Amino acid sequence: MHVSTLTKVGFVLSVAALTLAYGVAANEFGWFPNFLLRRAAKQAQAVYSSWSPAPPGATPRVYERKGVQTKSADKMQPGLTLLASSWEHSDRWKPGLRLVDSRGQILHEWLFDRSIFQGGPSQRFDPERANIHGSDLLPGGDVVFNLSYVGMARLNACGDVLWTLKKGNHHSIAQAEDGSFWVPGVSRKPRIRSKRYPDGFPGLDDPVWVDRILHIDEDGTLLGKFNVLDLLYANGLERFIVQEHQPEAGTDGPRTRNITHLNDVEPLSPSMADEYPLFEKGDLLVSLRNLHLVFVFNPGSETVKWYASEPFIQQHDPDFTGDGWIGVFDNRDDFVDRGEMLGGSRIVALQPHTDSTEVLFPTRHSDPFYTDVQGKSP
Numbered sequence: 296m297h298v299s300t301l302t303k304v305g306f307v308l309s310v311a312a313l314t315l316a317y318g319v320a321a322n323e324f325g326w327f328p329n330f331l332l333r334r335a336a337k338q339a340q341a342v343y344s345s346w347s348p349a350p351p352g353a354t355p356r357v358y359e360r361k362g363v364q365t366k367s368a369d370k371m372q373p374g375l376t377l378l379a380s381s382w383e384h385s386d387r388w389k390p391g392l393r394l395v396d397s398r399g400q401i402l403h404e405w406l407f408d409r410s411i412f413q414g415g416p417s418q419r420f421d422p423e424r425a426n427i428h429g430s431d432l433l434p435g436g437d438v439v440f441n442l443s444y445v446g447m448a449r450l451n452a453c454g455d456v457l458w459t460l461k462k463g464n465h466h467s468i469a470q471a472e473d474g475s476f477w478v479p480g481v482s483r484k485p486r487i488r489s490k491r492y493p494d495g496f497p498g499l500d501d502p503v504w505v506d507r508i509l510h511i512d513e514d515g516t517l518l519g520k521f522n523v524l525d526l527l528y529a530n531g532l533e534r535f536i537v538q539e540h541q542p543e544a545g546t547d548g549p550r551t552r553n554i555t556h557l558n559d560v561e562p563l564s565p566s567m568a569d570e571y572p573l574f575e576k577g578d579l580l581v582s583l584r585n586l587h588l589v590f591v592f593n594p595g596s597e598t599v600k601w602y603a604s605e606p607f608i609q610q611h612d613p614d615f616t617g618d619g620w621i622g623v624f625d626n627r628d629d630f631v632d633r634g635e636m637l638g639g640s641r642i643v644a645l646q647p648h649t650d651s652t653e654v655l656f657p658t659r660h661s662d663p664f665y666t667d668v669q670g671k672s673p
Contacts, residue, residue: 363399371397379427379440382406390427392438405438405454412446412461420444428669429468429478441465444481449515458515462507466558467612472565475518477579479557480509491525498537499554506557508579510594519594523555523583526592530599535586556585559612563591570619572648573601580621582613589613589623591647601647608637611670620644622655624670634665 391406430440436452446461463481485502590602607625629636
């Protein structure tokens with residue numbers, strides 16, 4: 296009886312030791328079920344960290360004040376301001392847009408219910424937890440906006456929904472002179488291949504979210520789309536994927552599904568095209584945050600004409616600003632809460648045809664500012 300008990304104990308301890316050894320090896324070499332466990336842990340962490348009774352996108356307030364403060368009215372940008380957020384209505388938070396004047400007075404409001412996006416194909420984000428990211432006020436009082444990684448909608452001045460497009464639309468909306476829109480989108484689910492790469496994206500062994508550049512007409516019809524990974528590989532820019540995720544080199548590939556993080560698309564207007572010797576009207580200016588990469592490509596030939604990965608870090612909102620210059624919001628996200636390591640965020644400008652770079656803001660006379668995410672250049 297005593298020998299039998301020792302045998303059972305020895306067997307249990309042996310199984311436990313083997314299980315522990317396999318677990319360590321699976322984590323080190325990526326064996327099954329390492330990927331499934333990592334994904335489950337990330338999902339659990341996302342749910343734990345994101346749940347809140349507050350509306351999506353709410354962040355702690357930095358300054359102990361509220362309302363509008365006007366310090367230099369003569370230096371303010373003229374006109375009205377369109378705000379996208381969520382506001383309390385009948386004991387619930389409701390997303391929408393507000394048009395306000397320089398004193399913060401509400402002149403008009405567009406509210407909507409997230410249920411208009413239910414049933415969409417994208418699995419990236421739940422409409423009930425998504426916030427508005429990307430909006431524009433059109434002549435006549437219509438507004439267009441993205442519910443982040445869910446879809447895009449157009450409302451008239453009365454707040455009636457004119458159309459929705461559920462293509463995982465996110466971040467920016469840029470209207471071309473012909474009235475059509477250029478908008479970032481994302482694949483319905485993580486993918487490992489495309490029509491151009493039916494055997495899989497080289498070097499990417501696990502499925503990733505595939506960002507897309509969407510072309511949409513005024514009525515919400517999808518006119519065309521471009522696969523961002525296809526563009527990178529076709530133009531020899533895949534090295535930026537390796538460069539950014541170099542700590543994972545020699546393994547099974549990057550340990551993230553958010554490879555590129557497309558955050559802006561803007562067409563070069565015919566009225567400004569002559570100011571940019573390297574480009575032509577209709578060329579698209581694109582920003583990929585997670586690769587610290589900005590580039591211009593022709594949507595007809597899918598040829599990248601120019602690109603830059605310096606001097607910015609996790610940049611947003613590149614714009615054609617005139618006289619051959621491109622303005623970029625340089626977040627400079629670092630390892631400190633308020634950006635004290637690198638000195639905060641900046642507005643920088645690049646002139647592709649002269650290979651020139653300037654820092655426009657802050658100046659030596661201004662206070663620093665910092666945002667680790669999002670941001671718009673003036």
